[in-house]
Amino acid sequence: MMTITFQELMTEIHGMGFGALFLCAFSGALVVLYRLCTPEKSSPLSRSEQSWFATYFIGMAIFA
Numbered sequence: 001m002m003t004i005t006f007q008e009l010m011t012e013i014h015g016m017g018f019g020a021l022f023l024c025a026f027s028g029a030l031v032v033l034y035r036l037c038t039p040e041k042s043s044p045l046s047r048s049e050q051s052w053f054a055t056y057f058i059g060m061a062i063f064a
Helices: 007-037 049-064
Strands: none
Touching: 007 049
């Protein structure tokens, strides 16, 4: 019979939970970078979008 300790359980939750959140944030960052790098295919960014994107990247960097 296999048993798992509390520390192992917390390690698994930390790895899967934060790992999944980081992967979601990273994929969102790729979408934002694509939008920023292809201005001719999309409408120009508004002031609020620019500040939201900056906040998003700062939050992702802190999270990473």
